[in-house]
Amino acid sequence: MMKLLQLLTFTIFFTSINNFAQTNIMVRAKAKDAKFIGTSIGGAKIIVREVLTKKILAQGVTTGSTGNSEKIMKQPKERYQDISDDNTAGFLAKLDIKQPVFVEVEAHAPINKSQAKVKSTTQLWVIPGKDIVGDGVVLEIPGFVIDIISPQTHERVPGEISTEIKANVVMMCGCPVEDGGMWDAAGFEIKAVIESEGFFKEIELNQTEKSSTFSGNIDLNKGNYTLTVYAFDPKTGNSGVDKTNIIIN
Structure with a gap:
């Protein structure tokens, strides 16, 4: 039963x-x-x-x-x-x-x-x-969304003037990264790496007047360069990258 x-x-x-x-x-x-x-x-x-x-x-x-x-x-x-x-x-x-x-x-x-x-x-x-x-x-x-705004991909940039590197950086949800904001850019490393054969240089990118937009300047000799922009948060391990290639005339 x-x-x-x-x-x-x-x-x-x-x-x-x-x-x-x-x-x-x-x-x-x-x-x-x-x-x-x-x-x-x-x-x-x-x-x-x-x-x-x-x-x-x-x-x-x-x-x-x-x-x-x-x-x-x-x-x-x-x-x-x-x-x-x-x-x-x-x-x-x-x-x-x-x-x-x-x-x-x-x-x-x-x-x-x-x-x-x-x-x-x-x-x-x-x-x-x-x-x-x-x-x-x-x-x-995890991560950041990074878009290199300038120079554009395969852009030919005059070599006699300083080259501006500009990028947009946001959280993965699109939330803004800005100095003093909830996602405070002051606590992040936001940098550009410029490479060519026998050449390597890293520069810091600083916030512009526009939210989530960062820029820096560099003087480059004639040649072909790979440009990498990265963001890193040492507190959380969040990281993000965008890459492109440019030509200095």
Whole structure:
């Protein structure tokens, strides 16, 4: 009788599970030491796939705002307390599953910034009918987004004048990097490295009047040069790079 009761309970449990057709998983990508990656920077590409078969169960792009700065960056976080709200960027993955599935969740972010894009992954069991919402599954995206503004790629620059190097630097969520700001440029190393055969020089880039824009000047002789601009935060390990090539006439 006991075995029959156990079998009946087991059968009812899995019959109940098989009745569920859709399970919702909220997936978010959050910049390390910053906010969520959403519409303002193009979002994060999210892919949810079954680990064993590699079958894609859901995919899409995070949309929404970067979130509440006060809640994310300043207020102490208590256990079980969400740092997102209804407007915070995310992708709601809707999985059609009838039994527990072990999945891998990928975030590629920021999706529209190929030189800065990072892949972050995690794995977890998903149970039919057991939604994971609120903050949901949060994948951390480290780094900086850096765009060299000038000189442009393969630009021919006059050699008789000082060459200005200018770059835009933001967090991976698009949040501004500026002196005295929440992401204080004074605490970061933002530099340009200029290289050619037998030549190497590194210069510091300083903030211009425009937020997140940094520049410096260098005198260069005639030749072909590789230009690398990098940012590094010694407190968090965040780092980012952009590279190009220029010609000095």
